[in-house]
Amino acid sequence: MALLLDVRHLTVEFPIQNQMARPFSPLETSVGTADSPMEVRRGTGILDSASRIEEPSRITSPPSVAAVRGLSFSIAPGEVLGLVGESGSGKSVTSLAIIRLLPPQARISGEILFTNGKRSACNLLQIPEEEMRHLRGSGIAMIFQEPMTALNPVMRVGDQIAEAILAHDNSKDIRKREAWQRAIEAMNDVAISDPERRARDYPHQLSGGMRQRVMIATAIANRPQLLIADEPTTALDVTIQAQILELLAELREKFGLAMLFISHDLAVISQVADRVAVMYAGSLVELGAKHDIFNSPAHPYTRGLLKAVPTLKTNRARPLETIEGTVPSLQVIPPGCSFEPRCDFRVPACATALPPLVEVAPGHWARCPVVNPLK
Numbered sequence: 001m002a003l004l005l006d007v008r009h010l011t012v013e014f015p016i017q018n019q020m021a022r023p024f025s026p027l028e029t030s031v032g033t034a035d036s037p038m039e040v041r042r043g044t045g046i047l048d049s050a051s052r053i054e055e056p057s058r059i060t061s062p063p064s065v066a067a068v069r070g071l072s073f074s075i076a077p078g079e080v081l082g083l084v085g086e087s088g089s090g091k092s093v094t095s096l097a098i099i100r101l102l103p104p105q106a107r108i109s110g111e112i113l114f115t116n117g118k119r120s121a122c123n124l125l126q127i128p129e130e131e132m133r134h135l136r137g138s139g140i141a142m143i144f145q146e147p148m149t150a151l152n153p154v155m156r157v158g159d160q161i162a163e164a165i166l167a168h169d170n171s172k173d174i175r176k177r178e179a180w181q182r183a184i185e186a187m188n189d190v191a192i193s194d195p196e197r198r199a200r201d202y203p204h205q206l207s208g209g210m211r212q213r214v215m216i217a218t219a220i221a222n223r224p225q226l227l228i229a230d231e232p233t234t235a236l237d238v239t240i241q242a243q244i245l246e247l248l249a250e251l252r253e254k255f256g257l258a259m260l261f262i263s264h265d266l267a268v269i270s271q272v273a274d275r276v277a278v279m280y281a282g283s284l285v286e287l288g289a290k291h292d293i294f295n296s297p298a299h300p301y302t303r304g305l306l307k308a309v310p311t312l313k314t315n316r317a318r319p320l321e322t323i324e325g326t327v328p329s330l331q332v333i334p335p336g337c338s339f340e341p342r343c344d345f346r347v348p349a350c351a352t353a354l355p356p357l358v359e360v361a362p363g364h365w366a367r368c369p370v371v372n373p374l375k
Contacts, residue, residue, distance in 0.1 A: 002115055004258050005075040005098070005226055010110040012068040012090070012097050016331065064107065065330040067093045069282045071110075072357075075226065080252065080259040082273030082290070084266060084305075088327045090282040091262045092145075095228045098260075099136050100124060114139065116225065138168040141219035142228040146235060147211035151203040157214045158183045158199025161221055168222045186217040189254075190247060209240035213247070220251060227252075228260045233268060245271055266309050270294060278302050281327055281338035284357065288364035298366035300343045337367070345370045 068090040075081050083091050096102050098112055113121035116139045124132065144150040152160055161183035162176065169179070180199070187195035190213040203211055212232060219227055229248065233241040245268065251257060261272050269276055269290075276293040278286040278301065286299040297303045304323040314320070325342040334340055340350040347370055357367045 002077075003074045003113070003121075004077045004079075004115050005260070006111075006113040006121065007074065007094075007098070008072050008111040008113070010068055010071040010094065010097060010112065011066060011108070012093050012102065013064040013066045013107040015064045015105055015107075066333070067282055067330060068097065071279075071282075071284050073277050073284065073287060075258050075260060077225070077258055078252075078256050080261055080272055080274050082269035082276045083260060083262045083279065084264065084269050084276060085279035086264060086327050088281075088330075089279040091264075091279055092230055094279075095142065095230050095260065095262060098124065098228065099140055099142055100129075100132050101136075114226070134168065137164055137224070138222045139224055140226045140228065141222070141224040143212075143215050143219050143230065143232045145231045147208070147215045148203060150215060151211060153203055156200050156202060157206070158187070161186055161199075161214070161218045164218050165221050182221065183217070186221040187214070189220065189251070190214075190217045192217070208236055209243065212236065212240075212244055216244075216247065216251070220255060220257075223255060224257070226258045226260065228262070230262045231264070233263075234265075241268070248272065266294075266305055278305070281333060282330070283338060283354070284367070285339065286366045287357075288361070288366075292361065292364045296361070296364075298360045298364065298371060299339075299368045300345050300371060301339050302366075304342075343370075 071090070071094060073081065073083075083094065085091055093102070097106075097108055102108065108125055110125070112124040114124050114135075115121045116135065124135075127135075151157065155163075158180060162179035165179040165182050166176070184195045184199055187199060192198050192210065192213050198206070198210070203214070206214065215232070232248075233244050236244060248259070248261075249272065252259060259272070261269065263269050273290050275287070275289050277284055278293070278299065280301050286293065286297070286302045288298075293302060294306065297306055301323070304321075307321040308323065310320060323342055328334060328338060328341070334351060336349075336351040336353050337343070337346075337355055340346045343350065345368070350370065355367045355369045357365050358369075360366050
């Protein structure tokens with residue numbers, strides 16, 4: 001079966017902003033000659049030489065930090081891949097790179113191949129912006145984490161869904177009235193009661209769960225092949241969270257959707273995913289089928305995450321296990337394995353070079369030579 005999405009060696013870097021020189025106050029004027037360093041005067045008193053401002057250094061290209069490093073994974077048609085990891089691991093940056101919504105200063109390398117119903121895949125990083133704009137929303141749609149920041153607060157929710165339909169309809173002759181009817185149908189697909197009335201509401205008039213359903217309705221209105229869900233249940237209570245997960249499962253079955261489901265909650269991932277990819281500090285540390293990840297974790301980080309999840313067998317008299325330490329800052333990523341400072345299995349070699357991603361079992365990959373030595 002041909003892959004729907006194939007991400008190969010994706011790297012996303014952001015430049016580090018250099019500290020700017022202290023700006024002059026309105027009371028300061030600069031005085032200098034070609035033969036003497038510039039001095040700063042405040043009023044009539046001249047500052048001493050220790051307060052002299054150095055001439056600006058030659059401008060060079062700013063250093064950068066890598067939010068995502070050499071990430072590779074694939075999604076088949078109809079498959080759900082769960083992308084899991086702590087905050088700051090690069091999950092959301094990955095999703096924004098796929099749909100090309102990162103800021104202009106981001107530097108992206110690698111390949112993101114998307115089939116889109118064609119025989120040959122196209123590289124999303126190289127297609128023209130106009131083609132990407134049409135593909136975004138029709139071929140690939142995204143559910144954002146916080147609906148109140150994604151929805152327009154001064155537009156009725158029905159108009160927002162209809163606007164997405166009008167922007168991506170291929171027939172070019174769709175009328176606003178027809179788009180409105182399709183918007184109501186999309187709201188009905190996501191189980192919004194009385195969609196004709198709710199379509200005339202503004203986002204602030206809806207509950208959190210209802211707003212998330214509107215976001216899902218907007219995403220599926222143009223029948224995309226791939227749905228990216230960026231922590232769609234994080235801001236919801238447990239009851240509404242279960243309803244949204246059940247809704248996504250029904251829509252997947254009804255429309256044959258493939259999904260990239262992003263979450264930091266392993267319990268949620270266990271319910272929705274077919275395969276699981278575990279990220280840490282911008283790198284992929286483990287990838288495999290859900291059964292393998294949850295029953296035979298191969299990387300110490302994955303093991304630590306699973307041990308921190310309470311189960312019915314957990315001793316309530318003892319505190320939950322934790323992973324000591326924190327995720328390293330992107331500006332001080334260790335030269336070797338990023339997880340090495342927090343790992344109980346580390347050896348000196350782990351601090352020198354990033355371990356390769358090796359296949360420890362059929363379809364099960366991990367990046368740890370200590371737990372899974374090369375054969």
